[in-house]
Amino acid sequence: MSRPHSHMPLSMLLMLAWRNLWRQRRRTAITLSSIAIGFGLAVLAIGIGDGSHNSMVRNAIQLGEGHLAVQAPGYLEAPANYKFLADGRALQARLTALQVAGAIEPRISLQVLASSANNSSGASLEGMRIDSDPRVAMLQPKLIAGQWLTAADQRGLLMGDGMARRLKVKVGSKVVLMAGKQGGDSQAQLGRVRGIFDSHVDELDDYLILSDLPFARYFLEGEGGVAAQLPVTRFSLFLDDPQGMGYWKGVLRTALADEPVVVLDWHEMMPQLVQFIVIDDVGNYVFLGLILIMVLFGILNTVLMGVLERTREFGLLRALGLGRYQLLLLVLCESLLLSLLAVVIGWAVGGGAHWWFSQHGIDFSALMGGKTAIAGTFMDPVIYTELSAERVIQLTLLIFCVTLASGIYPALKAARVTPVAALRT
Amino acid sequence: MALLTLEGISKRYRQGEVEVQALHAIDLTVAEGEFAALVGPSGSGKTTLLNIIGGLDAPSSGQVRLDATELTALSEAALSDFRLFQLGFVFQAYNLVPVLSALENVELVMVLQGRSDHERRARAEHYLELVGLKALMHRRPAALSGGQQQRVAVARALAAGPRLVLADEPTANLDSENAEALLDSMYHLAREERITFLFSTHDPRVMARAERIITLRDGQIVSDQRPHAAATA
Numbered sequence: 001m002s003r004p005h006s007h008m009p010l011s012m013l014l015m016l017a018w019r020n021l022w023r024q025r026r027r028t029a030i031t032l033s034s035i036a037i038g039f040g041l042a043v044l045a046i047g048i049g050d051g052s053h054n055s056m057v058r059n060a061i062q063l064g065e066g067h068l069a070v071q072a073p074g075y076l077e078a079p080a081n082y083k084f085l086a087d088g089r090a091l092q093a094r095l096t097a098l099q100v101a102g103a104i105e106p107r108i109s110l111q112v113l114a115s116s117a118n119n120s121s122g123a124s125l126e127g128m129r130i131d132s133d134p135r136v137a138m139l140q141p142k143l144i145a146g147q148w149l150t151a152a153d154q155r156g157l158l159m160g161d162g163m164a165r166r167l168k169v170k171v172g173s174k175v176v177l178m179a180g181k182q183g184g185d186s187q188a189q190l191g192r193v194r195g196i197f198d199s200h201v202d203e204l205d206d207y208l209i210l211s212d213l214p215f216a217r218y219f220l221e222g223e224g225g226v227a228a229q230l231p232v233t234r235f236s237l238f239l240d241d242p243q244g245m246g247y248w249k250g251v252l253r254t255a256l257a258d259e260p261v262v263v264l265d266w267h268e269m270m271p272q273l274v275q276f277i278v279i280d281d282v283g284n285y286v287f288l289g290l291i292l293i294m295v296l297f298g299i300l301n302t303v304l305m306g307v308l309e310r311t312r313e314f315g316l317l318r319a320l321g322l323g324r325y326q327l328l329l330l331v332l333c334e335s336l337l338l339s340l341l342a343v344v345i346g347w348a349v350g351g352g353a354h355w356w357f358s359q360h361g362i363d364f365s366a367l368m369g370g371k372t373a374i375a376g377t378f379m380d381p382v383i384y385t386e387l388s389a390e391r392v393i394q395l396t397l398l399i400f401c402v403t404l405a406s407g408i409y410p411a412l413k414a415a416r417v418t419p420v421a422a423l424r425t
Numbered sequence: 426m427a428l429l430t431l432e433g434i435s436k437r438y439r440q441g442e443v444e445v446q447a448l449h450a451i452d453l454t455v456a457e458g459e460f461a462a463l464v465g466p467s468g469s470g471k472t473t474l475l476n477i478i479g480g481l482d483a484p485s486s487g488q489v490r491l492d493a494t495e496l497t498a499l500s501e502a503a504l505s506d507f508r509l510f511q512l513g514f515v516f517q518a519y520n521l522v523p524v525l526s527a528l529e530n531v532e533l534v535m536v537l538q539g540r541s542d543h544e545r546r547a548r549a550e551h552y553l554e555l556v557g558l559k560a561l562m563h564r565r566p567a568a569l570s571g572g573q574q575q576r577v578a579v580a581r582a583l584a585a586g587p588r589l590v591l592a593d594e595p596t597a598n599l600d601s602e603n604a605e606a607l608l609d610s611m612y613h614l615a616r617e618e619r620i621t622f623l624f625s626t627h628d629p630r631v632m633a634r635a636e637r638i639i640t641l642r643d644g645q646i647v648s649d650q651r652p653h654a655a656a657t658a
Contacts, residue, residue, distance in 0.1 A: 006509050007539035019524035312519055319481055319516075321509025321537050323502060419481045423516065 017333035043350025047385030066236030127216020146171035146195030160205030315422020335407020434487035462635035471625035513582030520578035572603025592624035
C-alpha cells in the first residue's frame with residue numbers, strides 16, 4: 001500500500017522563496033545592486049568590445065577585399081601578379097546573373113617596384129573602379145594633398161603619405177612602376193601622383209598605390225591577359241547584409257564550381273584581424289569572468305547568510321514534514337528568484353547604458369590620440385556599443401546560470417539540516 | 426487500545442569524551458484520546474523521549490509504534506511523511522514561519538498534505554477560531570504575542586488532523602495568563618476532537634490539567650499517575 005506523500009505546490013514554493021528573499025531587504029537590495037552594477041559594466045564592456053570590433057571589421061572590409069572575394073586559387077597563400085582571372089568579363093557576367101545582394105567590384109592587385117627620380121620602393125598597386133569602389137568613400141576624405149582620380153586620367157596614381165615620403169615625391173611627380181613577369185622579364189608603366197592620403201594605417205600609407213583599373217590592367221596584359229576580356233585579380237563582393245555572408249559564399253561556390261577560382265570570406269582573407277579580435281575577446285571574457293565571480297560570491301553570501309540564520313526554522317519545517325528535497329528546492333528557488341531579479345535589473349542598468357552609448361557613442365579620441373590603426377585596419381575613435389541577439393542570450397544565460405549555481409551550496413546546506421540539531425539552536 | 430507503544434527505548438549519545446545515557450529502557454503505552462504530561466526535572470530525558478516518539482531522533486535501541494506503524498523501521502523520507510500525516514508538534518518557542526501569516530502558518534502543513542484550497546482554508550479558520558485568534562489570522566508572527574503564537578501552533582497542529590500531538594514545554598515562555606489560555610485551548614480541543622496529547626512540562630499549571638502524569642528522572646519512568654481518576658475514585 002502506498003503511503004501518502006508530502007506535496008509542495010510550486011505556487012507555495014515561490015511565495016515562500018519570494019518572502020524569504022525580502023526578509024533582509026537591505027542585504028538583498030545591496031546584493032542586487034552589486035550584481036546589477038557588475039552586470040551593467042560587463043554588458044557595457046562587451047558592447048564596447050563588439051562595437052569596436054565591428055567598426056574595425058567594417059573598415060577592414062571596406063578598405064580590404066570585401067565580405068567575399070573571388071580570385072585565382074593559390075593567390076592568398078602566395079600572391080603573384082600572374083595569378084589572375086583571365087576572363088574577367090565572363091566571370092563578372094556570371095556573378096551579376098546571380099543577383100548577389102550587394103556590390104561586385106573588380107580589383108587588380110600587383111606587387112611592383114615604384115621608382116621616382118629620387119628613390120625606389122616595393123609597393124602594392126591596387127587597381128580599382130575609381131568612381132564606385134568602397135575604398136573611395138574610405139580614402140577620399142583622407143586625402144591630404146592633390147585630388148582624387150578621374151575617369152579621364154589614365155595614368156593617375158594615389159598613394160599614402162608614407163610611400164610619398166619614401167619615394168620623395170609630391171603631387172604631380174612621375175613614378176615608374178615596374179613588375180616582374182612570370183617568364184623572368186619585367187614590364188614598366190609610367191604614372192603620375194595625383195593625390196596623397198593619410199589613412200593613419202601604416203600598412204596602407206607606406207605601401208599602397210591606387211590607380212584606375214585600366215592602368216593596372218596593362219601589367220596583366222603583359223602577363224598574357226587579353227584587354228578585351230577585362231582580366232582582373234579578383235572580384236570583391238560587398239554585401240548589403242553581412243549576416244548573409246555564409247549563404248552567399250555557398251551560392252558562389254556552387255555556381256562557380258566549374259571555374260578555376262576560389263571563393264573566400266573576409267575571415268580567410270584577413271586571418272590576422274580575426275586573431276586580433278579573438279585575443280581581444282579573450283580579454284573581455286576575462287573581465288566578464290571576474291564580474292561573474294564577484295556576482296557568484298555576492299549571491300552566495302546573501303543566500304548562505306539567509307540559510308545559516310534560518311537553521312532553526314528549517315528544523316521546524318523538517319519536523320512538520322517538509323522533505324529534504326523540498327527544502328533544497330525552496331533555497332534553490334530563492335536563488336532562482338534572486339537570479340531573475342539580478343538579470344532583469346542587470347539588463348535594465350547594462351541595457352540602458354548600452355542603449356545610450358549605442359545612440360550617442362563613446363568618444364575615445366583623447367585616449368587614442370589619432371592612433372586608430374589596429375591589425376591592418378582602423379577603429380573609429382567614436383565607438384557605438386553593439387550587442388547582437390546572440391550576445392544578449394549568451395550574457396543572460398551566463399549571469400542566470402552563475403547566480404543559480406551560487407545557490408547550490410546553501411541549498412545543500414539547508415537540505416542537510418536535521419530537525420533535532422536545528423531545533424536545539 | 427494503545428495508540429502509542431514504546432518498548433525498551435534507550436538513548437545514548439556522546440558529549441565530548443563522555444557517553445551519556447539519556448533514556449534507559451523506557452516502556453510506555455498511551456491510549457487514544459489521552460491528555461498526558463511527561464514531567465521531570467531538566468535533563469531527565471523528556472525532550473529526548475518526545476523527539477524519539479516524534480521520529481525526530483532515533484533511539485539507540487527499542488521500538489516505537491503508533492498503531493501498527495513501527496517508526497524505527499521507517500526510512501528518513503517515510504518518517505518525514507509520517508510526521509506530516511500522523512503527528513502534530515508544538516515546540517517551546519519559534520514555532521511559526523515568520524514570513525507567513527497566522528492563517529498561512531496553519532495552512533502550511535495542510536498544503537504539504539495536499540488538501541484542497543477550500544478545505545484547508547475552512548479548517549484553518551475553524552481552528553484559529555477555536556483558539557480565539559480568527560480576528561488576528563492575517564497577522565504575521567512578529568505581530569502576535571508569545572502566547573498567541575503558541576495558540577497558532579496548536580491550531581496548526583490540530584488542523585492537520587494528526588493522531589497524536591506532541592508538545593515540548595509549550596508554556597515555558599508564557600506568562601500565567603497566556604499559559605492558562607493555551608492550556609484551555611489544548612484541553613478543550615483534545616476533548617472535542619478526541620486527539621491524543623502528550624506534552625512535556627515542569628509547569629505545575631500544566632500538570633494540574635493533565636489526565637495522566639508520567640514522571641521521568643535520569644532517563645527512567647519513576648511514576649505514572651492518573652490524578653483525576655484517583656480523585657474521582
